[in-house]
Amino acid sequence: MYTYDEHDQRLVDERAAQFRDQTRRYFEGKLTEEQFLPLRLQNGLYIQRHAPMLRIAVPYGHLAARQLRMVAHIARVYDKGYVHFTTRQNIQLNWPKVEDVPVILEDLASVQMHAIQTSGNCIRNTTSDPLAGVCADEVEDPRPYCEIIRQWSTLHPEFAFLPRKFKIAVTGAPSDRAAVRVHDIGLRLVRNAAGEVGFEVIVGGGLGRTPIIGKVIREFLPKRDLLTYLEAILRVYNLHGRRDNKFKARIKILVKEMGVEAFREAVEKEWQAIQGTFPLEDDIIAWYQARFVRPQYDPRAAEKDWEDERGRQAEFSAWYAHNTVSHKVPGYRVVFLSLKPPGVAPGDLTSEQLERVADLCERYSFGVTRTTHTQNLVFADVRQTDLFELWQALKEINLATPNIGKLTDMICCPGLDYCALANASSISVAGDIYRRFEDLDYLYDLGDIRVNLSGCMNGCGHHSVGHIGILGVDKKGEEWYQITLGGSSADDASLGERLGPAVAKDQVADTVEAIIKTYVDLRLEDEPFLATVRRVGVTPFKERVYANH
């Protein structure tokens, strides 16, 4: 992963000092609540339902062992001993005290971490493919570009007070695991006809109350133009994005209201004026590539298919089949750690687990773990010969539930239990669904199904791109849930279609079960859930679900 040099370190130290000063001025009454608000948000600090919430940045999802240990320490000393992993690959603390945040930021800075721009109306944490650098289908490793964008956007003097939050995702592979089409800017590394590598630029995607799939505004952008092109987009947005209505302030609304062609023209015109002003030359890119410490793969690492052991151990076999994927280096394999065991809020991890994960990634995966936008963790570089041992160790800490990509691997926001915005208790509904589908053999028969739950319209649980999307809404003080079918954030990105009227909280699990039974009846041989929904439409599902209403 990227290692800081003295400049990077100085910046996070100075940022911590700045926030210490801001917090002091706030408590001394020199900053009003309203003035302190954007300053604390740009350091990830919210005031939530029960307590403040602090969101820690995990750039493109990479965490080193010592960082995991520091987060465990912070959670134990300043919080209640656990953390939550989010869909932006970040980490949230749910119960810190405002007065402790300056020292938390100092602790984070000591291990090359920060909370800069994890909230607020600025450019947020850059996200990426959790399999970056290890998947065989990659055009190029996207992470050096993620880091370049992270730095370019960090404390950007022109774009710190945008109309609304701004999210960028980058992927290097044709198979989209970074949901680039539902970001304000999505970047895909692609090869053009001449064989050069550059970026496809997608703009104006997003979830929340107005979900939109982003549009391609440039098929091929040479690498050297990356930062000037981003600047052009951001400037058009900063100057022309709506500021009169918070709900219409995202870039997706600007693109929609201008029309994508007019928006593209405005960006191109702006870009023409600045195109050559700070080119991202190959030697700059090389500098960043060189600062990524790459694993020293053992060229003698042996291939091992574990066939005999899998024959003897059904549980291990299931884990191997569902929680591990192939690696581009011979003798290695990628391992997913499921943060979705039964009875746990999706994405939560205790301090003890974090410390064990730190130990295990040091032992088995070059000291680095990765977070995913589906709220799981990844050990990207595991020797195939270590898999059985690692599985046993993960089982001990409840991180080996073999359900990656399956129905119980749900994305779920913190909901009413923590979040000041929520209308509904998404975590308990996820629990209801989970209990209904605990039979793993049944889950495997169903294949890959993405269930996403959000406790409110803001869509932190990405409900609108769930194969099954579940959105909590408030009706006269009661919790109801709207169900959508057919959403996807992958290559074939699409928004889910409403199934029908919202259902009561105690009906959600029944409804999901009815949807699944309908799928089982209608599917063609080996047809995945999403394909069936797309083939038959929502009507057959609707008829089944509402038959008894």
Add this chain to the structure above:
Amino acid sequence: MRIIKDRQIIEDAWVHLSDEVAPPNGKVTVPFSRWLVERESLLQREGEIGVRLDCQAPEELDVLAPDLPRIQLVMLELPRFADGRAFSIARLLRQRYGFTGEIRAGGDFLYDQMFYLARVGVNAFEYRGPEPLEDALKAFETFSVKYQPAADGTGLIQQRRLSA
């Protein structure tokens, strides 16, 4: 009135005129709307002239652009500290239009934003926050690291090629 200009506290000689007041000689600023109407007569006076933009209509900058060689000061009146349009406008003024006169921030901005405003080309500040101006001067020193280019230079991302 004391202001910060070029990182020093100075006694300011400029007078901000409303629409009605007859322009005296000396250093005066007028709103953009008045400039549009009275441009020629304002230029007849003895003294320097400045134009105030309320930063809520970015297209005003394009309209003002041909006049920039004839004015000495552009004041950006931030409508609300959270409205970031002034930051782009300042940078365009300095870099796109090559304005070399004074770019002054007025209106609603925070001590904490002065570092950013300075980076996008603002060189004078009518700061009215709770901190004394002597303290506000420290805002420019908050960060010693600048990753990205702005109106004040190239930024670390490009400098890094030298050490590559």
